[in-house]
Amino acid sequence: MQAHLRADLLARGRQLEAQPLVLLTGPGGSGKSTLARAWREDLHSNGGRMAWLVIRALHRDPILFVEDWVEAIREVLPEPLDGAEFFGTSLLRAMPRSGAIEVEPIVRLMRRELKQLASPLSVCLDAF
Numbered sequence: 034m035q036a037h038l039r040a041d042l043l044a045r046g047r048q049l050e051a052q053p054l055v056l057l058t059g060p061g062g063s064g065k066s067t068l069a070r071a072w073r074e075d076l077h078s079n080g081g082r083m084a085w086l087v088i089r090a091l092h093r094d095p096i097l098f099v100e101d102w103v104e105a106i107r108e109v110l111p112e113p114l115d116g117a118e119f120f121g122t123s124l125l126r127a128m129p130r131s132g133a134i135e136v137e138p139i140v141r142l143m144r145r146e147l148k149q150l151a152s153p154l155s156v157c158l159d160a161f
Contacts, residue, residue: 049083065159081153081155082154083155083156086157096130096131099139103124107120110150
């Protein structure tokens with residue numbers, strides 16, 4: 034897969050852990066997901082981690098988005114964290130089960146969960 038990707042774009046993937054946010058934009062079929070997968074493979078082969086969540090229409094519901102975001106991260110962090118809880122446990126406990134939710138407090142809780150990680154983690158939100 035990586036043979037046809039530009040070397041400079043692949044090299045940028047090695048800088049992911051130093052960046053708080055990376056956006057890949059372009060028209061459909063331009064190779065965004067292919068590049069992100071190549072970055073993930075490179076990260077994994079060098080001891081890094083990247084969680085992957087494909088964004089779907091159902092993720093317009095913030096509750097479903099957060100649940101799937103936590104699940105995607107747990108796939109690369111399958112063990113309990115130092116506090117003996119799995120990633121996202123306190124976040125999921127704080128989430129309302131239905132009704133309107135305020136996004137700002139949920140985003141703060143998501144950030145708090147990520148800050149508790151002992152080592153860097155990249156998360157790809159693949160919206161095609």
